[in-house]
Amino acid sequence: AQSVTQPDIHITVSEGASLELRCNYSYGATPYLFWYVQSPGQGLQLLLKYFSGDTLVQGIKGFEAEFKRSQSSFNLRKPSVHWSDAAEYFCAYFDDYKLSFGAGTTVTVRA
């Protein structure tokens, strides 16, 4: 069955340090992949998406993600995190009409 997996439940990172969140997908064809962020008590906001073309995708808030077919991965990165990046991050793939989400990774930012 098609799916996305986020191996890390929780990551703690220092403010100003780099961040990488992992997402692995299981899908036969080229998937349509997304990263969403959910700040505490808020809804989900789209960070970026990959449909085709360039494998490095730029998003909002300084985030980027790289699609690697050979590794079945779509990892999210940010070079320097800010305290406001503390949130839960969800990887998702688009399957015909709907999104299927990973379980999420919670990011804590320490001063």
Place this chain on the structure above:
Amino acid sequence: DAGITQSPRYKITETGRQVTLMCHQTWSHSYMFWYRQDLGHGLRLIYYSAAADITDKGEVSDGYVVSRSKTENFPLTLESATRSQTSVYFCASSEMGGTQYFGPGTRLLVL
């Protein structure tokens, strides 16, 4: 230009009661979705609708009913609430194949 709104934002009810969660979008998107968010599960699709009067089940539809008489509204009803339906509920909308935009969520507690 409110986008997508949900009401109520918070709801406490008792087991066996009927509860209706409201969702309204102002973009005239054809697709609308209901998800529930539970710890360790990410977001799971309850129901979706491709257009007015067209609805279909998602992966966790038992105990829920939806209707869509108007394009902009997509209410979700818990016919007889159970404690296992305590969750955060998100509504989303999109054009066909497009980015899904999420509402702020409804936190439901079933006692």
